[in-house]
Amino acid sequence: MNLDKTRHLPVVTSSPHVRSTDSVRSIMLDVLISLLPALLVGVFTFGPRALVLTVISVGSCLFFEWGFSRLVHKKNPIGDLSAAVTGVLLAFNLPVAVPLWMPVVGALFAIVIVKQLYGGIGKNIFNPALAARVFLFLAWSSAMTTWTLPRAVLPWFANVADAVTGATPMAILKEGSTSGLDLMAMLTGQTGGCIGETSALALLAGGVYLLIRRVITPRIPVAYLGTVALLSLLFPKTGSGLDWMLYELLGGGLMLGAIFMATDYTTSPSTIRGQWIFGVGCGVITIVIRYFGAYNEGVSFAILLMNAFVWMIDMAAKPRRYGLRRFARLREKFGAKHAGEREAQK
Amino acid sequence: MAHSFRGGIHPDPHKETTAGRAIEALPAPPTVQIPMSMHIGVPAEPLVKAGEHVKMGQKIGDTDAFVSVPVHATVSGTVKSVGMALHPNGARVMSVIIENDGQDELEPLARAMEWQMMTQDEMIALIREAGIVGHGGAAFPTHAKIRSALGKVDAMIINAAECEPYITSDHRVMLEYADDVVAGIRILLRIFSRIRCIIAVENNKPDAVESLRRAIGADNRIKIDLLKTKYPQGGEKQLIRAVTGREVPPGKLPADAGCVVFNVDTVAAINRAFTQGLPDIQRVVTVSGSAITTPKNLLVRVGTPLSALVAACGGYREEPQKMVMGGPMMGVAQFSDEVPVIRGTNAFLAFSENEDRRVDDPVCIRCGRCVQVCPMRLLPTYLYLYASHDMWDECERMHVADCMECGACTFECPGSLHLTQMFRVAKAKAMELRRR
Ligand code: SF4
Ligand code: SF4
Secondary structure, rough: OOOOOOOOOOOOOOOOOOOOOOOOOOOHHHHHOOOHHHHOOOOOHHHHHHHHHHHHHHHHHHHHHHHHHHHOOOOOHHHHHHHHHHHHHHHOOOOOOOOOOOHHHHHHHHHHHHHHHHHHOOOOOOOOHHHHHHHHHHHHHHHOOOOOOOOOOOOOOOOOOOOOOOOOOOHHHHHOOOOOOOOHHHOOOOOOOOOOOOHHHHHHHHHHHHHHHHOOHHHHHHHHHHHHHHHHHHHHOOOOHHHHHHHHOOOOOHHHHHHHHOOOOOOOOOOOHHHHHHHHHHHHHHHHHHHHHHOOHHHHHHHHHHHHHHHHHHHHHHOOOOOOOOOOHHHHHHHOOOOOHHHHHH | EEEEOOOOOOOOOOOOOHHHHOOOOOOOOOEEEEEOOOOOOOOEOOOOOOOOOEOOOEEEEOOOOOOOOOOEEEEEEEEEEEEEEEOOOOEEEEEEEEOOOOOOOOOOOHHHHHHHHHHHHHHHHHHHHHHOOOOOOOOOOOHHHHHHHHOOEEEEEEOOOOOOOOHHHHHHHHHHOOHHHHHHHHHHHHHOOOOOEEEEEEEOOOHHHHHHHHOOOOOOOEEEEEEOEEEOOOOOOHHHHHHHHOOOOOOOHHHOEEEEEEEHHHEEEHHHHHHHHOOOOOOEEEEEEEOEEOOOOEEOOOOHHHEEEEEHHOEEOOOOOOOOOOOOOOOEEEOOOOOOOOOOOEEEEEEEEOOOOOOOOOOOOOHHHHHHHOOOOOOHHHHHHHHHHHOOHHHOOOOOOOOOOOHHHHHOOOOOOHHHHHHHHHHHHHHHHHOO
């Protein structure tokens, strides 16, 4: 070899020798960008306090992520931006009138207990932001269900003493009524609800961005929204199915859940069929809770419940092995061993 | 509509630098180093000793084994030594080193030009005598492939997909040697009588299709199929699926799906053997990559050191960080450019940057991209999890043995896991388990 001492030895590694430029960081950055429209609408609707809560939430998520990895001597992971995404999503799931320490507690729960104790990014079973929301909801129910009306003037930092509250669309729908609901307001987010969940339009815009950037595939959102749409169209509680369906689709945290929470990589299936199953499952549970459950809204519980089954769904929904005929696995179950392989040769 | 398969990736093609350049013939180097193993199967035994005079095309190595081929001198001259030398696969293998006398005195294959009068058996024997192996990279002995397929197949697919980035050698062959390709196909059609023949080309090479069409003329036995441009479209199993809709059963050969697949350049080599008596002693090699001054396609003798190819391309523009024989997806990284071109060498790439973007802390975020791109429809993310916990039996149960090491999952992984590398280990371990 014509190497003299000044030359480096070439790198010898196994193939492939090229990679796409996507990284965890670039993906998370795209998710953050896609959340911007909803954040803007949230701030416009609920005032600057919404922004303050979001900043606190993101800051504490990053802080706990950094702190925990310091504690266990892991490399500082905050550069991958996944904690920032959790922070924004957590804030989106809070009513604007909650005290400012609430997102801090939520971030602690989301990052340390739900994410890091399970092994960090990619290893958690439950969606951190949703799990934290449910935790806060169970611990401080009244604060977590105090819904401020849009454009009420709230203090930036101080605790909210007497919020001008009103019923959310979900509470009205729970009663089996649609009176006082305005589709236009629900599209643009001018209703009561959590900071980031009210504007279906802004969330859809973010979803389209994620689709274009190929961060998510349409499978889970389409399956989820489609199931909710179909069930509410078939079983309206009042009035025409079509109206009822639109209210169910636009109300509550469904858009936020279907587009941003149920599509969370770590806590959703990675197989194609699995993603369809997951989405349909979320949709069915959401409707069951909304119709028959004790709570007005079922999106969080539905997604968390389906989170627990991800591994099982993936294993059941494994793609057909190359070279086997359709339904070979079923046939194998009911027929002789290796039936699939024999079938395939014909 | 272009044919395709499920999964696959779209890496940057990087083909434009060489696709438009005519093939240049590289003069034979002063010495050639010819390994006795340039194919899958039993290595050949050297038939010559140091000091002996050999002619170009003379057999210098052979065995009795079925899955093997003889090896030929690629220049005329004197045998300098017979011994172990570095092979592109990283090992030292028995090789014959010949000093070129510059005469190119040819010893043609016996009876080659009479193929019109030969029996099927004699034709296959001649393909073996010519030492022809698959030129697409894997280098499986062509005669063995033909024999295992005879009587079982109804479709012959000529693989002209060339889906690996950077490589354009097959593309140039189709443009410049289309007549050779078509003549080679006609020879094969005599061996496999009553079979349909499809040339499968990715739809990013319309000029190659045009050139082949012209060469085929009115011969209606040969069809051209367009494939979607996607990696690994040229993988044998993906190709069969795309062209015929059939799938090769796990652990079986393409013949079990009624297909036999040959690379375009292999077919051209068959034609050279039958019409010029020339054994498999030369081939077209793409020399490309960010560290090469003037990327080119070169027609070279087997046994030429890679450094001579680089010199013919204006040398290195920058010191290469990585050198790869073959494509960037499945090629083999090289320690040195002093290894020879072998029969399966379709490209030599030199990169000035480490393009595979390794990181210190790879992590799986379960994004599922690997699952969606795997052309064998495996679950790389779960396989990786099992493999990293040494659960080899689980890997086996999830069919890690099906992994064709195409690298698509690794290419796509945003967490920068080296999945393919892990599966190589897992395949070996699973094999061990099975044997026990
Ligand atoms: S592509 Fe990489 S990060 Fe994504 S699921 Fe597969 S192994 Fe995990
Ligand atoms: S390297 Fe193996 S597991 Fe990865 S995509 Fe290719 S066949 Fe699938």
